[in-house]
Amino acid sequence: MGQQPAPDRPRIQKKAEPLATIQEISKFFADTERRAYKQALFAVRNEDVALDVVQDAMLKLTEKYAARPAPELPLLFQRILQNTIRDHFRRQKVRSLWTTLVSALTPSHEGDDHDPLETLEVKAGSNAREEPADQAERAQVLAIIEEALKKLPARQRQAFLLRYWEDMDVAETAAAMGCSEGSVKTHCSRAVHALAELLRAKGVTL
Amino acid sequence: MNEKAFTRKIREYLDFGTGRLERKAVLGLQKARGKALSRVEAREPAVGFAWAGHGVARFVELPHFGARFWVLIGALILALLAFTYWQQQENGNGDAGDIDTLLLADELPPHAYIDTRFEAWLKRSQD
Numbered sequence: 001m002g003q004q005p006a007p008d009r010p011r012i013q014k015k016a017e018p019l020a021t022i023q024e025i026s027k028f029f030a031d032t033e034r035r036a037y038k039q040a041l042f043a044v045r046n047e048d049v050a051l052d053v054v055q056d057a058m059l060k061l062t063e064k065y066a067a068r069p070a071p072e073l074p075l076l077f078q079r080i081l082q083n084t085i086r087d088h089f090r091r092q093k094v095r096s097l098w099t100t101l102v103s104a105l106t107p108s109h110e111g112d113d114h115d116p117l118e119t120l121e122v123k124a125g126s127n128a129r130e131e132p133a134d135q136a137e138r139a140q141v142l143a144i145i146e147e148a149l150k151k152l153p154a155r156q157r158q159a160f161l162l163r164y165w166e167d168m169d170v171a172e173t174a175a176a177m178g179c180s181e182g183s184v185k186t187h188c189s190r191a192v193h194a195l196a197e198l199l200r201a202k203g204v205t206l
Numbered sequence: 207m208n209e210k211a212f213t214r215k216i217r218e219y220l221d222f223g224t225g226r227l228e229r230k231a232v233l234g235l236q237k238a239r240g241k242a243l244s245r246v247e248a249r250e251p252a253v254g255f256a257w258a259g260h261g262v263a264r265f266v267e268l269p270h271f272g273a274r275f276w277v278l279i280g281a282l283i284l285a286l287l288a289f290t291y292w293q294q295q296e297n298g299n300g301d302a303g304d305i306d307t308l309l310l311a312d313e314l315p316p317h318a319y320i321d322t323r324f325e326a327w328l329k330r331s332q333d
Binding site: 022025026029030033034035037038047050051054055058059061062063066138139141142145146160164165192195196206 | 209211212213215216217219220222223224225226227228230231232234235237238239241242243245246247
């Protein structure tokens with residue numbers, strides 16, 4: 001996690017392009033919000049938190065960057081979304097540090113069989129378990145793919161989703177992730193191979 | 207493995223997945239969108255004026271000056287106007303003086319004597 005956090009403000013295009021209208025921003029959100037939610041969900045693995053992350057990203061976009069041309073919105077939004085996800089983990093880290101400190105000071109309960117790892121395990125698999133057994137093959141494959149994506153390292157998943165789902169080129173992905181284009185290529189290549197391997201292990205060939 | 211075909215297939219599945227979001231998530235996203243857009247609506251006129259201001263500033267390339275600067279500019283303009291007025295007055299008196307000198311020296315051109323307006327002016331200035 002030695003990566004420097006990417007600043008919210010990307011390089012600004014100085015071309016005199018018309019500013020995004022409210023209708024364009026609305027359409028952009030409508031087109032993007034579900035993918036953004038899924039991206040956040042893959043990262044934070046909690047539906048409510050994922051919704052909060054997407055809402056925060058939307059608010060930041062409209063509060064700070066509403067007066068920007070419409071073509072700039074996708075990259076701006078992705079940068080904000082990725083930074084918001086990163087901020088969430090940063091806050092979580094601080095919170096867990098305090099929790100650890102407080103729990104270290106409070107007396108432990110003898111015979112308490114609560115295992116936090118068990119809870120995490122259930123959470124991680126919750127989506128797959130919620131899928132009904134008789135679902136269509138397509139839905140089953142989707143669940144396997146989503147599980148495989150969750151297992152990818154965060155940076156690989158991020159690069160893969162931006163590059164192949166958000167359809168960004170290498171430079172845009174690098175700008176959104178705040179890393180070099182070389183790193184993006186490496187992350188994407190590793191993600192593709194890891195995904196293929198994970199799917200093959202589950203008997204899925206695409 | 208064909209990487210392009212593989213990623214395209216994954217993308218298709220993921221798109222399929224976004225169409226199957228739970229109702230709670232869909233409603234939550236709609237709510238979030240509405241909230242974000244309400245901020246744009248609230249700011250839109252201000253944004254417009256701000257941009258108009260920026261445009262004018264950029265066009266005339268004027269930096270922002272304080273009230274003191276404008277008071278100084280006003281005083282300068284007033285001084286300039288006063289000076290111009292005084293100069294005009296001075297020039298007027300100078301003309302009369304020149305004509306007096308010419309009259310006394312008998313060097314006034316002959317057509318001046320047949321100019322009725324000149325005669326009227328001469329009478330007026332004698333009063």
